[in-house]
Amino acid sequence: MKIEALGSSLILSGITGFEICQILECGQCFRFEKLEENHYRITAFRKILEIKQESDTVTLSPCTYEEFEALWKNYFDLNRDYDKVKGIISQNDSFMEAAIAHAPGIRVLNQEFWEMIISFIVSQNNRIPMIKKVIENLSQAYGTPIEGGFAFPEDHQLAGASIDELMLLKTGFRAKYIKDAVSRSLAGQLKEDSIKALPSSEARKQLTSVYGIGDKVADCVMLFGMGRTDVFPADVWIKRVISQLYYGGADIPLKELQTFAADKWGENAGLAQQYLFHYARLNKIGT
Numbered sequence: 001m002k003i004e005a006l007g008s009s010l011i012l013s014g015i016t017g018f019e020i021c022q023i024l025e026c027g028q029c030f031r032f033e034k035l036e037e038n039h040y041r042i043t044a045f046r047k048i049l050e051i052k053q054e055s056d057t058v059t060l061s062p063c064t065y066e067e068f069e070a071l072w073k074n075y076f077d078l079n080r081d082y083d084k085v086k087g088i089i090s091q092n093d094s095f096m097e098a099a100i101a102h103a104p105g106i107r108v109l110n111q112e113f114w115e116m117i118i119s120f121i122v123s124q125n126n127r128i129p130m131i132k133k134v135i136e137n138l139s140q141a142y143g144t145p146i147e148g149g150f151a152f153p154e155d156h157q158l159a160g161a162s163i164d165e166l167m168l169l170k171t172g173f174r175a176k177y178i179k180d181a182v183s184r185s186l187a188g189q190l191k192e193d194s195i196k197a198l199p200s201s202e203a204r205k206q207l208t209s210v211y212g213i214g215d216k217v218a219d220c221v222m223l224f225g226m227g228r229t230d231v232f233p234a235d236v237w238i239k240r241v242i243s244q245l246y247y248g249g250a251d252i253p254l255k256e257l258q259t260f261a262a263d264k265w266g267e268n269a270g271l272a273q274q275y276l277f278h279y280a281r282l283n284k285i286g287t
Helices: 020-024 065-075 082-089 094-102 113-122 128-142 163-168 172-186 192-196 200-207 215-226 236-246 254-282
Strands: 002-006 009-013 032-036 039-044 047-054 057-061
Touching: 002 065, 020 039, 020 047, 082 094, 082 254, 094 254, 113 128, 113 172, 113 192, 113 215, 163 172, 192 200, 200 215, 215 254, 236 254
Parallel strands: none
Antiparallel strands: 002 009, 009 057, 032 039, 039 047, 047 057
């Protein structure tokens, strides 16, 4: 990958295993706006970034080399060799080969821990357009204004919001879950550094202590907000997908699914889940 500055933009050329439409629209990220084909505006880490891709060239604006190295390089997971990962997880696995071939440019973003907690609470029994709308509502109502938009609100900024006020922002039944997460965070029970220091099983236990957070949401937080690629976010639908693809349609308990994913994909289970999730959703597998 070659990096070149051009005015207020940074141009990455020769980039491989990277398709911005697949990365942003595979269900892991909610604060983006599509401007045109392969051209998006992203809000993250109190910044707004425009990203445009043409073949293997990606333009980031506004972005300096220093900002790219400090923030966006890790955000887009550009330190990971995805070609190597894809080779490992698809070995002797025709289903995974097909999933990867369908969306070879997916990368797992490294997003903000607190934002992921609230975002995936909001995601429960919800469609992506509505999730995006609710998160934008929360940001506009309680977040800090930044140039061109609003940052995602921190816990103390959400502290004064009542359940009724949160429901006015279309959070629905999730309002009480958000309220509990805010209270626990302010009480020091959701400290990012402390939870990140825990093994995945203990981190999951800490996250699921929040009212309304189950294993699936906790695993999404760990994967997208903690970089824990060993976790495999699974719900009833993913269970049906795995059952259909790998068990001939036989019903399997979620616990057995987790053991299957850990044994089969190990430290790359979360990355495998993203390829399968996107592939199955677009091809209506498991529905």
